[in-house]
Amino acid sequence: MGNKTSCCSYSSPQASHRVIMPIEETLHEGEISVSNLQHISEREGDDGEEDPSQDPMAKTIFIERSKTAIENGMIRRRSQHQIADLRPLKKSSSCSTIYLDDSTVSQPNLKNSVKCVALAIYYHIKNRTSQREIDIFDEKLYPLSTAGVSEDYEKHNPEHRYIYKFIRTLFNAAQLTAECAIITLVYLERLLTYAELDIQPSNWKRIVLGAILLASKVWDDQAVWNVDYCQILKEMTVEDMNELERQFLELLQFNINVPSSVYAKYYFDLRTLAEANDLTFPSEPLSKERAQKLEAMSRVKEDKYTAEAIKNGLKKWSSLDNVTNGGVASRRSIAILS
Template identity: 35%
Template sequence: RFHEMKQTVKYGSSLSFPSEATSVDSWLDAIGLEKYKAAFQGFEVQDLRTLTNSRLRELIPADGPRKRWQLARKELGFNLPESSTEPKLKFNSTSSLYINSTISVPCIDEIIFCVSIVIHDRVDEGEQQALVSGRDVANIFPMFDVKQKPLFHQVDTSSEAGIFQTIKSIYAIAKFSPECLVISLLYIERLRSITGILLLTSNWQPILLAAMVVAQKVWDDSSLLNVDFTMICSAYTLKDINSLEKRFLELLEFNVSITASLYASYYFELRTLCEKSERPFTLKPLGDEERRRLEQRSLAFKDELHQQRRWRSGPADVVSR
């Protein structure tokens, strides 16, 4: 029966992978990697939890099967050892958002679509939790309250289409690398994990803007200046952008470093979401050189922020360039 299901479900879809395993051999059979049984001889199911990426490359040298193995392991509920303290990216929406786009490399509309769905889920979760708690949670982090300064007028901030349009409007002018959208989402999830902040209709726009400002500085060689974002979001002055970014970094504890494996976990979750929605996801995974570059640049930026924090008045002296 599982063999039949594998024929109808697209590669990479979590629906094709079991959520439980009684033995490594039977699990490899179920995920279509039976040819690697010999490599995993002697392994117990719990050993899959602590298997590192470097060791996995030795056991499964080919990129395609190795990525399939990693996606399947996530369905068992095992976190990657390298990012065990980071929040896992999960999504619940069955989107009705329609995008009319042609396939390019990469197709930015599809990437924005995926990020929009995740943010919409987070906002739904946040509004429900705020309603249950009965507290005015927006006042806990007033610097992110968008009521006085919305990024864009006449945008429904509670809908998937409104979130999509907001991100698309920023990207259409900023033109930063598509990878910055993945990194932005990663920073937002890290912020939620560290601070417990709820994404709400009243705050997700400034939080997203701050994440984008930081992400493109970490990834892009020729990043935008903070003053450039005042032309994209005219309601915000340079002082507003600097203050927003400074507070965002403080709440992140200046931890902007990203491991290649952590980026990959977010990338594949987004790709799987797109595949479930029967949409193409043409953004390519990072190559070896790009993975090294991401880790080196993000760690260097983190170190720079900490150094400026110790010796100057604050990170805005560096990041508001």
């Protein structure tokens, strides 16, 4: 999307004031392509194989790898009902008060989304099933700083808070949205599936960086340029960033489409993971202003669906909330909040 410092160019509806750096169209001498690209018709699953980053019915990989933690969390919560729990009681909705958190599938909470994605990556590393690596993601071969890494770097799994700090730094500096965090996880799992590798202590930073780099360009109209990421990670070169992006895209077979159903699946699976690990989403009473905002958003979606239905020649059925009778205007009930 307007980034000509990367290996691919994206069209952007907005003009950018940043300086455009030249791009090398060909591979350096001695380099070969990461993988033999398939035609798009050949990317469909074979023999019923399910890809969680494509199929909304397939289980996400991070949920599978955190299954034990989720089950333990459910057992722990059941046991806490049998003993005195000193923690504050969870607020519940009633007839007079409705409690909602500020995170929805269309507008996720940024801080909690990043925490959940970091937790998913933590379980990916902790419960990895293979040791296969690809050189471009190896931090020993391509360090993110001149200090490099220790000799036994690949033997120590990073803690959740350390992963969260790394991702949060990139998101804060680049001013990325919560949706980008979810798309980042989708691309990460798609990479693990397509390239048949696993995320490990020695490669997790560069895999996450490549996924964030791509997600920010696909999701945001005004994407962050590769050279801007080099200002965040000051000791990385633009050439290294370009090569990381190029190989990431090739390993994804340039399949960067994320269906809305898959996005929603990852969002709710992340919430499931958060609940099992006591990462609560703070809730507040539903105010009159927020209720009106939610209603307005619902009406916009409803009108859009109605317009698409009429355009496609589908019959519009009447309901108690939306009655259509010939040329008579629609009548809607009005909810009153005190």
